[in-house]
Amino acid sequence: MTHPIEAPARPVGRRREIGLALALNLVFVAGVLFWGWPAGNVLLLFWVENVLMGVGTLVRILTAEVEPQTRRPVFFTLHYGIFCVVHLVFVAVLSFWMGAEFTVGALLVPALLVLVRHAADLVTVWFGAGVRHRTTPMQAFVLPYPRMIVLHVTTILGWGLMLGSLTMPGMEPTGLAAILARLREAFAGLGVEVTSAGLVVVLLVLVKMAFEALTAGRPVQWTIGDQRFTTH
Structure with a gap:
């Protein structure tokens, strides 16, 4: 038997959430294309965002006021922390390959x-708008996982794209490498110098941005044991 728990109402609209997601991700794109950021730095920023989501979630678990006896902060820290450590290993190697x-x-x-973006959401929505007054610790627990999974998927995708962009010495680029070469030429014609790794990172940011825009404010359902949780 399942026991659905209704999602806490979001006091901010989807437009605000989408706007924040677009703004931060467009800063990443601009950094690579126009401000000279090394491509690998953006992947490190993805990891920083992952960690900050975990810290914010821990605060939410500790301060959620519905069913406070169900708090599991130590379990969450260990569970989420393992994901962060694994993520860091893959991100660190890939980011230095791309250049960091x-x-x-x-x-x-x-x-x-990134810190300001997540702190603002915690202060204005969780505490300021009182979402914690109608949220259970378990709802807070599962909240960051969809976005965390996307960050991991973008890392795996980044590895695949970088491997696909390799070209044997003395050979003409083919496949993905040829596509990236043409894109670099197109950007160069516009006065923008960008590396193949930079183009890969821009693509990863666009994937992440699209997911965040599509899921902002939408309910996500999880089933854990015999309980079904719906969160935003």
Whole structure:
């Protein structure tokens, strides 16, 4: 038997959520295309976003006011933490393959933007609008997983695209490598110099952005044991 738990009403509209997602992801695209960010830095920012979602979720679990006896902060920390560690291993190798630099302008500043984006949502929606007053810890627990999965999928996709972009020395590029070469030429004609890795990262950001825009504010259903949870 299932026991559906209704999703807490979202006091902010989908337009606001979509706007925030688009703005942050477009900053990533602009950073690679126009501001000289190394492609690998964006993947590191994906990991930072993953961690910040986990921290925000832990706060929500600890402060959710419906069924507070069901809090499982230690279990969540271990469970989510394992995903973050695995994600970091793959992201670290891929990001340095693509090119990464630990600079203030290309890593620290955008990381702070990611922090501000998630902190604003926590302060204004969770605490300010009182969503925590009608949310269970389990609803808060499952909230970040769809976006976390997308971040992992983009990492796997990034590995596949980078491997597909390799060309043997002395041979003409074919397949994906040829497509990326033509795209680089097209951007060069517009006065924008971008590497093949940069184009791969732009594609990954667009995939992530599309998912976030399509799912912003929409209910997500999870079944855990004999209970079904619906979250936004």
